[in-house]
Amino acid sequence: MSDGTPAPVRPTLEEVARVAGVSRATVSRVINGSPRVSPDVLVVVEKAIAELNYVPNRAARSLAARATMSIALVVPENAHRFFGDPYFADVVQGISERLDDSDYVLNLQLTHPSSPSEKTRRYLLGGNVDGAIVVSHHSGDHFLASLGRSLPVVFGGRPLGQIANPGDYYIDVDNRLGARRGVEHLIARGRTRIATITGPADMPAAVDREMGWRDALAGAGLSDHRIAHGDFTEAGGIRAALVLVDEHPDLDAIFVASDLMASGVLLALEERGLRVPTDVAIVGFDNSPYATRGRIGLTTVAQPSLEMGVVMADTLLRLLAGEQVEHVTMMETSLVVRDSS
Amino acid sequence: MSDGTPAPVRPTLEEVARVAGVSRATVSRVINGSPRVSPDVLVVVEKAIAELNYVPNRAARSLAARATMSIALVVPENAHRFFGDPYFADVVQGISERLDDSDYVLNLQLTHPSSPSEKTRRYLLGGNVDGAIVVSHHSGDHFLASLGRSLPVVFGGRPLGQIANPGDYYIDVDNRLGARRGVEHLIARGRTRIATITGPADMPAAVDREMGWRDALAGAGLSDHRIAHGDFTEAGGIRAALVLVDEHPDLDAIFVASDLMASGVLLALEERGLRVPTDVAIVGFDNSPYATRGRIGLTTVAQPSLEMGVVMADTLLRLLAGEQVEHVTMMETSLVVRDSS
Known part of the structure; x- marks a missing residue:
């Protein structure tokens, strides 16, 4: 030229x-x-x-x-819970897989449950990340709930009602419907005295699963007074199962709000000499590796955790690219029937 | 005034x-x-x-x-390995505990084994972190090995010889001596045909533990030809154990370079009808939750993983504060004797 x-x-x-x-x-x-x-x-x-x-x-x-080309994955849990629950492994794997095809790196931030520290807050709002994915948020996390006003944020799981913002983006499964289907399966197997072990009351997924349990019982005219509260850990499942069988020795089934807790329930029932499923049928939730780890395969409400991670990352990337994105993406649960029911 | x-x-x-x-x-x-x-x-x-x-x-x-008040924890492993190995849970817990007392947040970066992506490299060198802790580095990680020239870096575990820099800072245990003590314990129990299952050959900890096994055998005038290679996963432990018992049906003990692999070895031996410790005694390495999870408690070389995480973070914080810091911090292993030997 x-x-x-x-x-x-x-x-x-x-x-x-x-x-x-x-x-x-x-x-x-x-x-x-x-x-x-x-x-x-x-x-x-x-x-x-x-x-x-x-x-x-x-x-x-x-x-x-001022792009940092990094996305925060904010997990308000301690390292023990984070590593102990296979749900997080799946979600991180899914997010990583989607980000591998992008220019963004994943920046994982573990913060204290219910009270992310001041330095985490300063970090997230200080221009150090381009966007954030928040999973396993408890209802006390007002800062995390409001993060979406300052930064593109996608929640893994619906934020609890009282702190949710109309503009929130989230990926979830219909925990209530999934739980209902799991309990209806127990009813179809002839169980009538069906207990539940819930997750933490400050987590929407736990609240929804408990409601699904009540829905199924109400639909069949059965009583919903057999309830114990767990914390989504294996030890918590053991404790709650022991409380349940002591307080309600007539129970013939337990819907447990996570496989990790259900894995503890199986141990506790074995210790008390109760046979699964003959004496007590069990349905869990997640279809995590814990569902197939023990001697008895666990019937469970499967949620597509890895795919949810992929969709969380994909949704955030689309927000960052300025696209119009659906605020709510609901993914399907399915019932996986194994020996425990 | x-x-x-x-x-x-x-x-x-x-x-x-x-x-x-x-x-x-x-x-x-x-x-x-x-x-x-x-x-x-x-x-x-x-x-x-x-x-x-x-x-x-x-x-x-x-x-x-341009201080970011964030520290990267770089783990060149996929999500499956990262979540599957309790060593990482302990190290992350230890680092988090130490950083809780500082102004820094932890920024966890999972990268592909042996080849951190270009975007991770750009991110780490692009002023997005003030320093880095690198754990579980393989010998192929030339970029990670050289990271210390551009950024304050502390390694969890000694970088392999051919890529180590004289100025490297690292926290480690004496893997060779720990392994030797574990194998000497088997010899003291009267075992003479002692096999090993190693970790990945590109990881210093694995190489050192194999050398410790050889040291102990040489010291007792025993043969060191019974060897199978593993990958620090449970499935790898199962595969390697099956190879060993097929190729060396006379073996009477196995030193396994990690508890996670040893947990697989116990399953494989049970499947082959071999009794532990009567037929085959087992010593693992780590003293992780896997050592006490199964039916048979595992004798193992304990390393203080959580405390190592604390010291990694502490060393980096002191470097960032401009303090003079020892380049090498060696921590103690100890033998924990349980039923498997």
Whole structure:
């Protein structure tokens, strides 16, 4: 090019948009690797990018947007709970898999349950992350619940009613319906004195599963007074099962709000000489590795934890790319029947 | 102070520099805990700071030094290995406990084994963290091995010889001596045909434990040809044990380089109808929850994983504060004898 024209100027994103005949946001989505770009649009935009020899300038991009290219996964649990519950392993795996196909790194932040520290708050709001995924939030986490006002945030699981914001984005399963189906399965097997062991009362998933248990019992005209409270740990499941069999020796089934707790319930019942399922049938929730680890395979309400992690990450990436995203994504549970019922 | 002088003005960094007779940049380095300040200069600057009662303004400090007040914990393992091995739970717990008493947040970065992605590299070197702790590094991790040249880094476990730098900081146990003591215990119990199941050959801890096994056998004039290679997973332990008993049906003991693998070994031996410890005695390594989870309590070489996490964090915090720190901190192993031997 020695025809006297000035040296070529780097093409801009706007020019790509004009040549492709699409919006600036669409070009941005293509560049950021969003999976929600239709194949047709992808072809057109990539053709325009090639034609103009457009190179996204990462540095400029970072400076303009103060992008850190990192996403926080905020887990308000201690290391013991975090490592002890296979749900988190699945969710982290799913989020990691989705982020592998993006330019973002995952920045995992463990914070204290119910009270994320001041330094975590300062860190998250201090421009150190571009967005956040919050899982396993308790109702006391007012800071985490309000995080979505300052930062693009996706919740893993619905925030509790009293602190939820209408604009929240979350991925969840219908815990109430899933639990109801699990308890209806016990009723179909002829059980009539069905107890439950709940999760922590400050967690929406636990509250919903308890309601599903009540729904099924009410639907069949059965009593819902056999209840013990657990904490989503194996030791908590053992403790709660011992309380239940002492207080309600007539029970013939227990719906347990997590497989990890159910794994403890199986140990406790064995210790008391109660046979599963002959004396007491058990249904858990999660379909985690704990459901198949013990001597007795656990019937359980399966939730697609890994896929939920993928969708959490995907939803946040789409928010960051400026896309319109559904506020609520509900995923399916299914009943997996094994020996315990 | 009602003597007519104006209200005291906060002393500035420039005044500290003037009083200390050093440059502004040097004062800034001291305040930000740079490890590259000479002890003499440190004394002079700290004296000036005390004299003027200078309080660094955190916001200003962050802007000046781009301090993120976050520390990366880099784990080059996939989510499955990370969640499946209790060693990581202990180390994360220990690091978290130490950081709770500091102004730093923990930023956990899972990266692919042996090849941290380009984006992780860019992130770690891009001013997004003030320092890093690297655990479970494999010998292929040249980037992680060289990270210490660009950032204050503490390794959990000694980097392998060929990629280690003389300036590396690391926390470790004497894996070789610990393994030797474990095998000597088997010899003291009268075992003479002692096999081993190793960890991955690209990990220093695995190599050292194998050498300790050889040391003990050589010391007693016993043969060291009964060996199978594992990968620090339970399934790998099962596979390796089956190979060993097929190839060396005369073996009377196995030193297994991790409890998680040993937990698989117990399952495999039971399947083959071999009694532990009557037919085959077992010694593991770690003293993790897996050592006491099964029907048979596992004799094991205990390492203080949680305390190692605390010391890793403490060492990095001291580096960040500009302190002189020992390059190598070795912690003690101890033998815990249970039913398997």
